[in-house]
Amino acid sequence: xxxxxxxxxxxxxxxxxxxxxxxxxxxxxxxxxxxxxxxxxxxxxxxxxxxxxxxxxxxxxxxxxxxxxxxxxxxxxxxxxxxxxxxxxxxxxxxxxxxxxxxxxxxxxxxxxxxxxxxxxxxxxxxxxxxxxxxxxxxxxxxxxxxxxxxxxxxxxxxxxxxxxxxxxxxxxxxxxxxxxxxxxxxxxxxxxxxxxxxxxxxxxxxxxxxxxxxxxxxxxxxxxxxxxxxxxxxxxxxxxxxxxxxxxxxxxxxxxxxxxxxxxxxxxxxxxxxxxxxxxxxxxxxxxxxxxxxxxxxxxxxxxxxxxxxxxxxxxxxxxxxxxxxxxxxxxxxxxxxxxxxxxxxxxxxxxxxxxxxxxxx
Amino acid sequence: xxxxxxxxxxxxxxxxxxxxxxxxxxxxxxxxxxxxxxxxxxxxxxxxxxxxxxxxxxxxxxxxxxxxxxxxxxxxxxxxxxxxxxxxxxxxxxxxxxxxxxxxxxxxxxxxxxxxxxxxxxxxxxxxxxxxxxxxxxxxxxxxxxxxxxxxxxxxxxxxxxxxxxxxxxxxxxxxxxxxxxxxxxxxxxxxxxxxxxxxxxxxxxxxxxxxxxxxxxxxxxxxxxxxxxxxxxxxxxxxxxxxxxxxxxxxxxxxxxxxxxxxxxxxxxxxx
Numbered sequence: 001x002x003x004x005x006x007x008x009x010x011x012x013x014x015x016x017x018x019x020x021x022x023x024x025x026x027x028x029x030x031x032x033x034x035x036x037x038x039x040x041x042x043x044x045x046x047x048x049x050x051x052x053x054x055x056x057x058x059x060x061x062x063x064x065x066x067x068x069x070x071x072x073x074x075x076x077x078x079x080x081x082x083x084x085x086x087x088x089x090x091x092x093x094x095x096x097x098x099x100x101x102x103x104x105x106x107x108x109x110x111x112x113x114x115x116x117x118x119x120x121x122x123x124x125x126x127x128x129x130x131x132x133x134x135x136x137x138x139x140x141x142x143x144x145x146x147x148x149x150x151x152x153x154x155x156x157x158x159x160x161x162x163x164x165x166x167x168x169x170x171x172x173x174x175x176x177x178x179x180x181x182x183x184x185x186x187x188x189x190x191x192x193x194x195x196x197x198x199x200x201x202x203x204x205x206x207x208x209x210x211x212x213x214x215x216x217x218x219x220x221x222x223x224x225x226x227x228x229x230x231x232x233x234x235x236x237x238x239x240x241x242x243x244x245x246x247x248x249x250x251x252x253x254x255x256x257x258x259x260x261x262x263x264x265x266x267x268x269x270x271x272x273x274x275x276x277x278x279x280x281x282x283x284x285x286x287x288x289x290x291x292x293x294x295x296x297x298x299x300x301x302x303x304x305x306x307x308x309x310x311x312x313x314x315x316x317x318x319x320x321x322x323x324x325x326x327x328x329x330x331x332x333x334x335x336x337x338x339x340x341x342x343x344x345x346x347x348x349x350x351x352x353x354x355x356x357x358x359x360x361x362x363x
Numbered sequence: 364x365x366x367x368x369x370x371x372x373x374x375x376x377x378x379x380x381x382x383x384x385x386x387x388x389x390x391x392x393x394x395x396x397x398x399x400x401x402x403x404x405x406x407x408x409x410x411x412x413x414x415x416x417x418x419x420x421x422x423x424x425x426x427x428x429x430x431x432x433x434x435x436x437x438x439x440x441x442x443x444x445x446x447x448x449x450x451x452x453x454x455x456x457x458x459x460x461x462x463x464x465x466x467x468x469x470x471x472x473x474x475x476x477x478x479x480x481x482x483x484x485x486x487x488x489x490x491x492x493x494x495x496x497x498x499x500x501x502x503x504x505x506x507x508x509x510x511x512x513x514x515x516x517x518x519x520x521x522x523x524x525x526x527x528x529x530x531x532x533x534x535x536x537x538x539x540x541x542x543x544x545x546x547x548x549x550x551x552x553x554x555x556x557x558x559x560x561x562x563x564x565x566x567x568x569x570x571x572x573x574x575x576x577x578x579x580x581x582x583x584x585x586x587x588x589x590x591x592x593x594x595x596x597x598x599x600x601x602x603x604x605x606x607x608x609x610x611x612x613x614x615x616x617x618x619x620x621x622x623x624x625x626x627x628x629x630x631x632x633x634x635x636x
Contacts, residue, residue: 111452239471246463248452256413256446257519258439258467303454306474362454362501 025307032314036093039318043089043325048332049080056081088218091226091282092324092338093317095215096289098230098279100316102272103290104297104308105237108244109268110175113363116291117276120182120269121159123285124189126277127211129155130284131196134207145225148210149281156277159185164269173265175251212337213284215324222282233275234313240268241305248303288342289316292350299353299361319346364391364553365426365441365522367412372421374407374579380419381407383579389523389557394549396570397559398590400600403576405559406447409525412557413444425523439467443521447528447559449512453501457511460500461487464518486517489544505532513541517548523555524548530565538562542569563617567591568609575599591615 045056055073059081062069071078102117110119118124132155133148163185167178197207243264247254251261280286293316297308323341330336354361367389374382382404389395397405410416412423414430423430425441433441443464451460464486465479475483487493490510495503503511509532516524526545530538546569549556560566566573567587574584577599583590596604596617603623609616 242466242469242474243471245455245459246466248455249460249463250450252410252415253444253446253449255415255435256439256442256444257463258436260435298454302456303452304459360501362499363452 021302022307025301025304025311028301029307029310029314032311032318036314036318036321039321040086040089040093043092043321044081044085046325046329047080047085049077051077051081060086083220087220087223088215088324088328089321091218091223092215092320094223094226094230095279095283095286096293096316096318096320096323097234097313098226098275098316099286099290099320100293100312101234101237101309102276102279104294104305104312105244105268105272106290107294107363108248108305109265109272110179111248111250112179113295114291115179117272117279118186118285118287118290120178120273121163121186121189122156122273122276123280124186124193125159126152126156126280127193127285128159128189128196129153130210130281131193131200131207134203134210135196135200145222145282149222149225153277153281155189156280157273159189160269160273160277172262175265209337210284212339213286214327214335214337215283216328216335218282226278226282229278230275233271233278236271237268238309240264241309244268244305244309248305284337284339286320286342287339288346289320292346293319296350296353298363299357303363365555366390366424367523367555367557368422368424368427369408369412370422370424372408372411372423373419374404374411374416375419376407376416381579382411382419385421385576385579385581387574387581387584389555391522391555392550392553393571394546394556394558394569396566396573397557397576398561398563398566398573399576399582404579405576406527408576409444409527409557409559412525413442414438436467439519439521441521442523442525443516443519445509445512445516445524445526445529447531448505449508451500451508451511453499455500456497457492457500457503457507458483458487458496460511461492461514461518464515464520467519482520483514483518486514487511489517490514491540506534506537509533510537510541513544521554523557526556526558528559528561530560530562538565545569563591563596563604567614567616568612587615591617 041057041060044060045051045053055077058069059073059078061067062071063082099117103115106115106117106119107113129151130148133151136147138147163178163182166181167173169177197204200207243259246257246259247261247264254261294308294312297311297315301307301311323345324338326345327336327338327341369385369387372382372385373380385408397408399405407416411418412430414435418431425433430438462475462479462483465475465483469475484493487496490513492507492510492514495507495511500508509529513529524545529541533541542565545556545558548554558570570587572585573587573590575582575590575595582599583595591606592615593604593606596602596606604617604619606615606617
């Protein structure tokens with residue numbers, strides 16, 4: 001009897017429907033969604049000025065439509081919450097989400113556990129753009145942001161565009177060529193950046209601080225610029241979760257299972273590159289999030305991209321909000337670059353997850 | 364039900380021609396074997412039919428339609444492929460791998476429904492892999508992976524199945540089990556089956572017709588009796604094989620003899636005589 005001739009009802013009874021652990025992972029998504037809301041509120045509460053948790057909640061809720069709470073707090077308190085802390089927390093969440101999902105996407109496309117969002121030259125291109133921005137004797141501001149993020153964003157996209165065109169062979173894009181071209185061009189940008197830094201004189205401190213990442217100057221105008229890229233990019237990548245699973249086999253099998261491999265690579269590389277460029281252009285090339293968050297999610301909830309991608313988005317957001325919280329409070333009033341915190345706090349946790357498995361890690 | 368037709372197909376990697384002027388047909392409900400030495404072009408032919416590599420010249424038709432003009436998603440509902448020694452990502456479970464066979468049946472905004480899960484589960488039962496469903500692929504043996512990939516092709520529900528050495532990693536009981544399964548599917552569902560095989564005895568037992576390829580050209584095609592004989596084996600493989608009638612069903616069976624290759628020392632040739 002052919003499989004397709006069997007009545008669906010009789011088939012369903014024969015399946016132990018519980019076992020693909022999907023319900024479990026769906027609860028994990030819901031749980032992290034609630035947790036991320038809590039983390040936003042918590043991170044907004046903590047800071048140099050003591051503001052009670054209840055006041056923070058009431059200020060946040062009063063901003064929602066249809067909620068009417070009479071203000072019992074000082075207007076300066078409201079300004080601290082809404083204009084200083086909240087945009088910073090939201091931007092950290094957006095950047096964490098963007099880097100985590102971009103990392104997961106690159107790891108799937110390249111079938112390489114070492115892939116991260118900066119693999120094919122985004123970070124080095126952004127750094128070069130930013131450094132040039134710092135050194136230019138210009139003080140241009142437009143559309144809510146300055147010359148540094150503009151050149152960082154342009155540099156990131158420009159760099160990947162060059163790598164893409166170098167690696168293309170006819171109508172196909174061999175991924176190994178793409179990685180090698182990205183690494184080589186990244187090294188070239190990196191050495192130019194190093195040279196520019198040592199000759200930058202008094203601007204050196206600002207440049208290095210940018211390269212290690214910081215949310216210290218975050219504003220709503222920056223959130224408004226980053227948000228659309230991240231929302232659209234994440235939505236596109238989530239749409240391709242199942243094809244990414246199939247792509248993880250290898251390109252030949254993916255084609256034989258009906259995937260238009262070249263189009264998939266182009267769409268996903270474009271989406272992941274755009275959200276990475278948008279994420280780093282204001283806050284610098286923050287490391288560690290993009291490579292480790294997807295692996296941590298894999299270790300806990302498995303490699304299925306339909307769950308891996310949304311869980312990475314939420315975990316990345318929560319992780320970077322908390323890392324930024326440590327960065328601004330640990331040595332207050334001094335800010336620690338967030339790139340330092342992500343690895344210092346993240347690496348031990350990840351190593352704990354690795355050891356907990358007690359067997360070889362699969363990818 | 365689809366008819367597969369290759370018309371004077373030439374295939375090349377770069378400028379290196381590996382398949383020369385191949386013409387054959389496979390009818391619905393027919394199981395045809397591709398046999399020939401290593402490097403003769405069997406895998407390349409299977410890759411071309413599934414549109415993984417492009418043609419140098421010639422035409423491949425599926426039910427009269429040019430395979431290279433069928434969109435990939437549609438083609439994957441018509442042709443399923445079991446690759447030779449497939450690499451699978453080690454972190455996925457066996458069930459997740461087999462479920463990927465449903466991909467060509469689902470749109471971008473669709474998720475696998477109860478029916479897809481059920482078809483996947485039934486495909487795993489048929490290949491006796493359902494007990495491995497929750498195991499990670501990295502923990503499985505070569506033979507188990509081979510059966511999982513065959514389950515995936517069943518879950519794909521294609522009209523035609525191409526298999527590249529499906530028995531290469533299997534012990535003899537699983538070889539027979541898998542080929543019995545494919546043969547049954549072929550007959551019951553009128554599938555068009557093309558299978559590349561190393562093992563001439565299995566090819567003789569299971570295939571309705573055989574195509575013997577030698578350095579990219581069709582040496583001879585026909586029934587197992589017409590293809591498997593001492594002369595063809597000597598001409599293509601350069602080895603001296605003794606062909607007998609199978610004691611049960613009379614199909615040709617090949618028995619090899621030590622010392623029949625060019626590496627043999629003169630003394631070996633008479634061993635056992």
